[in-house]
Amino acid sequence: MSAKNFDILIQGGGPVGLACAAWCLQKFPEASIALLDRNPVDDADLAAADSRGIALSHGSKLLLDTIDAWPTECADIYRVHVSQAGRFGRALMTREELKQDALGHIIRYRDIHLTLRKALRAIQANSPHFVWRHIDTNTDIADIEAKCVVHAEGGLFKKQDWVESGRDYEQSALVGLVEVENAAPHQAWERFTSEGPLAVLPSHYGPNILNLVWCGTPSSSQTRLALSDADFLKSLQAEFGSRIGQFLKIQDRRLYELGLNYRKEITRVNEVWIGNAAQALHPVAGQGLNLGLRDAYLLAEKLSSLFSKPEDHKTAAAIESTLQDYAQSRKADRSATIGLTDFMARIFTSNLLPLVIGRGLALSALQWLPPVKTALARQMMFGRR
Numbered sequence: 574m575s576a577k578n579f580d581i582l583i584q585g586g587g588p589v590g591l592a593c594a595a596w597c598l599q600k601f602p603e604a605s606i607a608l609l610d611r612n613p614v615d616d617a618d619l620a621a622a623d624s625r626g627i628a629l630s631h632g633s634k635l636l637l638d639t640i641d642a643w644p645t646e647c648a649d650i651y652r653v654h655v656s657q658a659g660r661f662g663r664a665l666m667t668r669e670e671l672k673q674d675a676l677g678h679i680i681r682y683r684d685i686h687l688t689l690r691k692a693l694r695a696i697q698a699n700s701p702h703f704v705w706r707h708i709d710t711n712t713d714i715a716d717i718e719a720k721c722v723v724h725a726e727g728g729l730f731k732k733q734d735w736v737e738s739g740r741d742y743e744q745s746a747l748v749g750l751v752e753v754e755n756a757a758p759h760q761a762w763e764r765f766t767s768e769g770p771l772a773v774l775p776s777h778y779g780p781n782i783l784n785l786v787w788c789g790t791p792s793s794s795q796t797r798l799a800l801s802d803a804d805f806l807k808s809l810q811a812e813f814g815s816r817i818g819q820f821l822k823i824q825d826r827r828l829y830e831l832g833l834n835y836r837k838e839i840t841r842v843n844e845v846w847i848g849n850a851a852q853a854l855h856p857v858a859g860q861g862l863n864l865g866l867r868d869a870y871l872l873a874e875k876l877s878s879l880f881s882k883p884e885d886h887k888t889a890a891a892i893e894s895t896l897q898d899y900a901q902s903r904k905a906d907r908s909a910t911i912g913l914t915d916f917m918a919r920i921f922t923s924n925l926l927p928l929v930i931g932r933g934l935a936l937s938a939l940q941w942l943p944p945v946k947t948a949l950a951r952q953m954m955f956g957r958r
């Protein structure tokens with residue numbers, strides 16, 4: 574089989590790989606790119622897949638808007654209420670005080686995925702040297718060669734085929750959709766329990782159907798997964814309290830193991846790792862995909878600028894130096910986001926008294942020191958620039 578040569582090979586057709594391909598082609602439609610995608614060709618085969626609610630920041634919305642990839646089914650967050658179960662300290666963040674249209678948006682993973690596929694197909698129509706190949710694990714891809722390889726294979730904690738730096742929080746997230754009696758529209762709740770954060774987030778189904786992300790030890794999470802609906806709702810009510818009335822219904826319960834796995838080096842010669850292929854984070858601060866989209870955007874900027882130059886500029890040395898430049902530009906945002914997420918995942922689950930008091934004080938400081946609140950919110954909405 575004769576090899577087909579591309580400038581760029583993107584491995585992984587999840588949200589980050591798709592977004593990276595779309596931004597590269599939007600900036601340079603003549604780009605020679607192959608995208609390898611393990612997902613089925615037909616959108617209908619993905620429509621029943623991962624319905625987990627993902628919090629996307631306003632910064633991610635601005636980025637996705639540039640390629641017309643913002644899903645229509647989305648719930649906006651106007652207020653976030655943060656508290657800890659059974660302890661002092663709480664904070665309320667509102668869009669008014671942070672002068673934003675919304676503090677974030679909740680969208681199902683599959684809707685982000687499908688909207689990005691649609692956006693990339695539209696861009697593909699004007700991209701003569703773009704090949705989107707759907708593969709299964711056994712497909713021979715030996716006929717594809719590329720000057721630069723972008724790894725966007727993603728993956729969840731403990732499901733990735735590499736382990737580097739990080740931490741096992743010995744927690745699982747139980748996610749699902751809950752129906753409640755009386756929720757205020759556009760409000761998100763994050764409650765820190767002794768086992769981990771419990772988040773109740775808006776959904777596009779209406780104010781009383783909410784996305785649940787309940788983090789706990791792997792064994793209690795397994796037990797909760799196996800409970801009858803009635804017993805599950807009773808135990809959720811006991812942990813969350815009565816702020817939004819009775820929990821009435823639960824559906825689509827799923828478990829995810831949680832941890833931090835990240836690469837210290839995100840480039841090697843002509844290869845680069847982005848999104849979850851570079852770092853898998855705890856969802857406590859809802860940062861994984863937001864960070865991955867920023868990876869994809871910046872990398873697309875650097876690659877399209879290099880590969881739109883005449884052929885004799887695309888040397889191995891130029892590619893390696895472009896990737897190093899990319900890694901350098903991502904350093905501050907990556908380490909701030911990984912560090913903040915790791916800190917929150919650890920501090921908010923410890924039962925050591927000084928830490929319990931410390932986080933109560935931290936929440937009070939957030940409430941009473943607006944500059945601290947604004948700085949934290951900005952980091953979470955736009956990353957470190």
Ligand SMILES: Cc1cc2nc3c(=O)[nH]c(=O)nc-3n(C[C@H](O)[C@H](O)[C@H](O)COP(=O)(O)OP(=O)(O)OC[C@H]3O[C@@H](n4cnc5c(N)ncnc54)[C@H](O)[C@@H]3O)c2cc1C
Nearest residue numbers: 585587588589611628726727728848849856859861862863
């Ligand atoms: C419970 C939970 C809640 C979360 N909540 C949030 C949140 O609120 N906000 C947020 O920003 N993030 C959140 N995240 C993180 C978010 O899901 C990930 O950061 C995001 O999915 C990463 O996207 P990705 O494209 O890098 O990887 P993935 O979503 O894993 O996609 C990778 C794709 O590549 C494909 N693939 C794998 N190997 C290959 C290969 N060799 N060749 C071709 N294709 C391949 C896979 O089939 C997959 O489709 C959460 C995660 C969890 C577990």
